[in-house]
Amino acid sequence: MSEMNGAIATSEPTSSQVKGEVEPGFNFAYLDEQTKRSIRRSLLKAVAIPGHQIPFSSREMPMSYGWGTGGIQVTASVIGADDTLKVIDQGADDTTNAVNIRRFFRKVCGVATTEATEAATIIQTRHRIPETPLQEGQIFVYQVPIPEPLRWLEPSEAETRKMHALEDYGSMYVKLYEDITQHGHIATAYDYPVMVRDRYMMAPSPIPRFDNPKMHLNPALQLFGAGREKRIYAIPPYTSVKSLDFEDYPFEVESWEKACEFCGATDSYLDEVLINDKGDRLWICSDTDYCQQRQAAAGVTAQLPGGEA
Amino acid sequence: MIGNGKLSPLLSIRDLTKTYGELRACDRISFDLYPGQVLGIVGESGSGKSTLLNAIAGQVSLQSGNIAYTNRAGENLELTHLAEPKRRWLMRTEWGFVRQNPRDGLRMNVSAGGNIGERLMDVGVRHYGTIRSEALDWLQEVEIAGDRVDDLPSTFSGGMQQRLQLARILVTKPRLILMDEPTGGLDVSVQAKLLDLLRSLARNLHLSIILVTHDIGVVRLLAHRLLVMRHGQVVESGLTDRVLDDPQHPYTQQLVSATLIP
Numbered sequence: 235m236s237e238m239n240g241a242i243a244t245s246e247p248t249s250s251q252v253k254g255e256v257e258p259g260f261n262f263a264y265l266d267e268q269t270k271r272s273i274r275r276s277l278l279k280a281v282a283i284p285g286h287q288i289p290f291s292s293r294e295m296p297m298s299y300g301w302g303t304g305g306i307q308v309t310a311s312v313i314g315a316d317d318t319l320k321v322i323d324q325g326a327d328d329t330t331n332a333v334n335i336r337r338f339f340r341k342v343c344g345v346a347t348t349e350a351t352e353a354a355t356i357i358q359t360r361h362r363i364p365e366t367p368l369q370e371g372q373i374f375v376y377q378v379p380i381p382e383p384l385r386w387l388e389p390s391e392a393e394t395r396k397m398h399a400l401e402d403y404g405s406m407y408v409k410l411y412e413d414i415t416q417h418g419h420i421a422t423a424y425d426y427p428v429m430v431r432d433r434y435m436m437a438p439s440p441i442p443r444f445d446n447p448k449m450h451l452n453p454a455l456q457l458f459g460a461g462r463e464k465r466i467y468a469i470p471p472y473t474s475v476k477s478l479d480f481e482d483y484p485f486e487v488e489s490w491e492k493a494c495e496f497c498g499a500t501d502s503y504l505d506e507v508l509i510n511d512k513g514d515r516l517w518i519c520s521d522t523d524y525c526q527q528r529q530a531a532a533g534v535t536a537q538l539p540g541g542e543a
Numbered sequence: 544m545i546g547n548g549k550l551s552p553l554l555s556i557r558d559l560t561k562t563y564g565e566l567r568a569c570d571r572i573s574f575d576l577y578p579g580q581v582l583g584i585v586g587e588s589g590s591g592k593s594t595l596l597n598a599i600a601g602q603v604s605l606q607s608g609n610i611a612y613t614n615r616a617g618e619n620l621e622l623t624h625l626a627e628p629k630r631r632w633l634m635r636t637e638w639g640f641v642r643q644n645p646r647d648g649l650r651m652n653v654s655a656g657g658n659i660g661e662r663l664m665d666v667g668v669r670h671y672g673t674i675r676s677e678a679l680d681w682l683q684e685v686e687i688a689g690d691r692v693d694d695l696p697s698t699f700s701g702g703m704q705q706r707l708q709l710a711r712i713l714v715t716k717p718r719l720i721l722m723d724e725p726t727g728g729l730d731v732s733v734q735a736k737l738l739d740l741l742r743s744l745a746r747n748l749h750l751s752i753i754l755v756t757h758d759i760g761v762v763r764l765l766a767h768r769l770l771v772m773r774h775g776q777v778v779e780s781g782l783t784d785r786v787l788d789d790p791q792h793p794y795t796q797q798l799v800s801a802t803l804i805p
Contacts, residue, residue: 396627400627400631402631402665404661404667405661407669408650408653408657411656411660412653412654412657414671415654415656415657416693480670481671482670
C-alpha cells in the first residue's frame with residue numbers, strides 16, 4: 235500500500251510490454267474467487283440490460299475511494315492470465331494512478347501490461363477514451379465516481395430508480411435548458427448524459443463530451459464500475475449511445491484552433507499546459523500513446539519550446 | 544352548474560377513507576366536482592383538509608374509497624387503480640398542484656424559465672426556442688415581467704413565487720388544479736392580487752379547482768361550493784354563500800362567527 239502510493243512514474247520500465255513478477259500470498263487478481271464470481275454475475279446482468287445500473291457487493295480495496303476502486307474490481311473480475319492490460323488516467327499512461335494500477339495488476343496477476351491501445355485486451359480508464367479506435371474483443375473498463383445521472387435533480391435513490399423504470403427523463407432536459415440560458419450553448423463539458431439503446435439514461439463517467447460519440451456503436455465491450463456507490467453498468471458492443479440535446483441546439487463536441495505541439499494532431503483532445511511563470515502555455519494531446527505513435531511515425535521527439543522540458 | 548342534467552362530473556369521490564392508526568384523517572368523504580367549478584374546503588388545522596388533497600393527488604395511500612376522473616379524451620379513469628406511468632402523465636398534463644410553500648412546488652436552483660419549461664420537457668417538447676417562448680408567454684400571463692425569466696425563484700417575492708408556481712402548472716393547460724393554502728404567508732394586498740389573478744384565470748381557462756384553506760375570505764371570493772371539514776368528516780356542504788350566510792352545523796356557525804371582520 236505505502237509502496238503503491240509512493241510510486242513515481244519514472245521508476246517504471248519503459249518498454250511497451252512488461253511481464254510481471256507475481257507477489258506471493260495473494261489470490262489471482264487480488265479478490266477471492268467468490269467475489270469475482272458475484273461481480274461477474276452483476277456484469278452479465280449489466281450487459282443484458284445496456285445502460286441499467288446493477289448493484290454489486292463492492293469490496294474494500296487497498297486504496298481509497300475515488301482512485302478507481304470500482305474499475306479495479308471490474309478489471310479483477312474479468313482479467314485472465316493471458317490478458318494484456320493498459321491503464322490510462324486523463325488519457326496518459328504515465329500518471330500516478332495509471333502507473334500504480336498497472337503495477338498492482340502485474341503484482342497480483344502476473345499479467346503483461348502495455349501502453350499501446352491496439353496491443354491491450356483490457357483497458358482501464360479514468361476520464362478518457364483513447365483516440366485509437368477500440369477493436370472487437372477488447373474490454374474497456376471505466377472508473378465511475380457518480381453512476382446516477384439523475385442525482386443532481388433527485389436526491390432520493392428510490393425515486394431515481396422509479397424514474398429509470400418509467401423512463402421518466404424529461405426533467406433531465408432542465409439541466410440543458412439552464413446551460414443554454416446561462417451560456418448560450420450546452421456547457422456541460424464532461425459526464426454528459428447519454429441514452430443507451432434508446433431506453434436507459436446513463437452517466438458516462440467524467441469523460442469529456444468530446445469522447446461521447448466514440449461510445450456509439452463501439453466494437454469493444456464497455457464496462458462501468460462505481461466502487462463507492464456499488465453500481466455496475468455496461469454498453470455491449472455495437473450498441474447505440476445518444477447524447478441528449480435539443481432540436482435547435484444539437485449535440486456538439488469541443489474543438490480547438492490549435493494543433494498538438496508535439497505531434498501536430500488536430501483531431502485529438504488537447505490539454506492546455508502552463509509552461510512557465512509568465513503564463514505561456516501550449517496545447518498537447520491528452521492521449522500520450524496516440525501522441526507518441528504519431529511522433530514515432532513522423533520521426534520526431536517531444537521538445538518543449540525553449541528546451542524547458 | 545349542478546343539477547344540469549347534461550353535465551357529468553369531472554372528478555367524483557366516493558367514501559374516501561384514510562386512517563393513521565386510530566386517527567381517521569379522512570372519514571368516508573364523498574363529493575363531485577364539475578368542469579369549471581371551484582370547490583373550497585375549509586376547516587381548522589388537523590381537520591384532514593390537506594390529507595384529503597394529497598389523497599386525491601395520489602400522494603398518500605388510501606384505506607378505501609374511489610376516485611373517478613374523466614380525462615380530456617372522455618375516458619373514465621379510476622385513480623386508485625391507475626398504473627403509475629399513466630398517473631404521472633395525468634399529473635403533468637391535466638392536473639396541477641399548487642403548494643402552500645413555493646419551495647415544495649418549485650425548483651429553487653433552476654431559473655424561472657426552466658421551472659415553467661420543465662412540464663413541457665416532461666411531456667416531450669425538445670425545442671429550446673419553443674420552450675422559452677412558452678415560458679415568456681406564461682410569465683406575462685401571471686403578471687411577472689419577462690426580463691425576470693432567467694432569474695432564480697429565490698430572488699422573487701413570496702407573491703411572485705406563488706404566481707410562478709401557477710405559471711409552471713398552467714403551461715401544459717391543465718383542467719384540474721389542486722391548491723393547498725395558496726395565499727398562506729402572503730400579506731393581504733398581495734393576497735388580494737393573487738386571488739384576483741386566480742379568479743380571472745379560472746374563468747378564462749375554464750379551470751376546475753379544489754381549494755383548501757382556513758381563510759373564509761378566500762373561499763367567499765373564489766369558491767362556488769364549499770365543504771366544511773372537522774375531525775376528518777364533512778360536516779356541512781353546499782353553495783358557498785348559503786353555507787357562509789346561513790350555517791346549519793354548530794361547528795360551521797362557530798367558524799363563520801370566528802372570522803375577523805375589519
